[in-house]
Amino acid sequence: MVKLEVRCGLSVKLLDISDAQTLFSLVEANRSYLKEWLPWLDLTNSHLDSEAFIQSTHQQYHDGLGIMGGIYSDNSLVGMCGYHPIDKINRCANIGYWLAEKSQGQGIATTCVAYLVDYAFTELQLDQVSLSIAEHNYRSQAIATRLGLSRKGIKRDAEYLYDHFVNHICYSVNRTHWLERKAID
Template sequence: MIKYTVDSDIELKILDNTHAIEIEALVNSDRSYLRKWLPWVDKTKSVKDIEAFIDSTKNQFASNNGFQTSIWYKGNLAGVIGFQRIDWVNRSTNIGYWIGKDYNGKGIMTKSVSVFVDYALIHLNLNRVEIRCAEQNYRSRAIPERLGFMKEGFVRNAEWLNDHYVSHIIYGMLATEWRNIRN
């Protein structure tokens, strides 16, 4: 198992089938909270559904197209973060994430996103990281804003979310900007 210690409370672990039961339990306990912004929640009904997702992330990792990690806070599963894809030709990636309701407001996701941005722009030598957030999802939008991402655009009706479309705000960070922020 590949893992990374963010700080004394937060650890990131490459998704593994051993996490499926805990992920399913977190999704089930926070289903109504998560479905407000995540279209996959209603389709995720069992441990088998989670295992299928984890298997797809293993294929993603094996094809060098990014990876997904579980986020652990004080030993408890708090959420998931990952590179949704990596565009090696254009040296860019986008980050997606979600966190359980009880773990909001603790800085867990901001710290986790920061680690992913470091990894993308410094270790993978990519040039650009993008984060897209639903326009009305202010908690999610606060993360790239807090980290200094530039608000680059607005995509109308970008995602079908259960029974309606939501528009997206696009945030971007370039490697040169990140180095200046980190110094």
């Protein structure tokens, strides 16, 4: 089992196929909340869709393209966090995440994203990490800002959400800046 211990009581774990129903139930319970920012909810209609997703995360990990795992807080699945497939040639990655609505506001996403940024630079030897955040998703923008990622620009019509396009704000940090900032903190 692949499990990253973020801190006591908080981890990111590669899900097993046996976790498909739990993942689907979490998505189902948060469907209307998550639909504001995530485009894939209409494609997730049963635990079989969650199984297919979990299989894709295993393939991504097996191919050396990074972990996309379940966020576990006190042994309960509360969301997902990880790397959209790592670009090995350019030594960079984009991090994606989502949390159940009831798990918001506890620092879980900020802590997990910080861990994955650090892991990307110290363990995976990447040089750049990015977050691509919907223009009006102010909570996610606050995470990027808190962690010291720089706003690099806006990608117009970056994502189609059900009946409209949304712009994304691109944030990034390079290894040198992250490690220098970490040394100061």
